[in-house]
Amino acid sequence: MRRVALFIVGGLGLMGLGGLAGWRFHRPAADARAYAEMRRIAVQVSLDEAPPDYMFYAGDSQVELQPGGQRPCGHDFVNGGISGATAASYAEYLARTTFTVLPSVAALTIGTNDILTKNNPQSPQQGQHFEAAAEAIITRLKAVSPRVVVTALPPVGREISKLVDAAAVAVYSQRLQTLCGRLGCVYADPFAALRDGDSGYAKPGSLRDGLHLAAFRPALQALEPVLCRP
Template sequence: MRRLALLIVAGIGLLVLGGLVGWRLHRPAADARAYAVMRLIAIQVSLDEAPPDFVFYGGDSQVELQPGGQQVCGLSLVNGGVSGSTAAAYADHLKQLTFARHPSTAVLTIGTNDILAKNKPRTAEPAARFEAAAEIIVRRLQSLAPRVVVTALPPLGRELGTLVDAAAVADYSQRLHVLCGRIGCAFADPFADLRDGETGFAKPGAMRDGLHLAAYRPALKALEPVLCGP
């Protein structure tokens, strides 16, 4: 209990200092864990108060930064994004959430925090860990919702070229695509219009800070054909 209280205090401090502006890739893991404690409380409140029919969108800061109050396919959107999450971290976060009501559709965007260049994400072991964690997340979402959609990784700004392995954007997106083909989720790329070819980088002006999109509503709108289709 004392450790939980300390984490909550640390999380409050982070919120005051930084606000909900997304998590930077260079943040220490301890900070990300402290932030997640507070963020998971907020998500649980949203789930507890969700209407009988809703869309759950899980993932990292690319999800959390979606503006509030949006509807998808005429349904309320519950934002389950936790900034700073790797696939493994989000698999753990998802285990801590209780769904009194189940969503009609669940969506996942994950992977940006898994492709740090220093971790050599396209080598066998990191890639296998990512795939295994992503499968845990998807299977959990499949147990909650009759329809699960997984997105490609968004592109990155070129200013992050030394920090992140841009080639892993396409690599990990393809791994998610194959995963969906194997276990039965739908795959979509709502970021296609932002990409500078197959480089892993974004077109000029598409990103706010190299890591986060300049505009999030269009990405959610681009998902609607997959989310709202038969």
């Protein structure tokens, strides 16, 4: 049976805005790092015990909150989401991750935590920083998998417009698409049905807290046609 691995990185490195939600904004950075390291260890344990036929799904809180028991393309998958990840931090996590069984397909979603308004995401310096980190992730994925799928950033809610630069959603998605053209990965947008035009914002009811998806399974299902393609 064809082995498939889904590696979706980061779309929302934030931990949310209520419940899980305010953790990233109000806890000390040391706490965020400690959580990320413990989660990285848990992901590594899952990879070490992964079945020979699996899909590896990695990223930030949008990925970590994906329900278990799903079988994308008919395969088991390991949830590799690490809430709080930016492109740079996930590149560092991934560099320390080992794959006993190599994934057949890898997918990447990254960037929402990079477009916080406090980061001045549309400055040339920040954009270059993001691209360099994303390239490191894609290069690492291509080293362990023959097929890499990179997704657009998911949209954000208008209620968090002071925290996240919605206009940067399209800008950073384009950066990822351009990287795929240069590095040889496949670009896809499993969040297209959630978008309110090209605004970077989500349609009403698409998100549960202005940040996380109201329903996670449909996003993974929307990605399946690209992931399962021979």
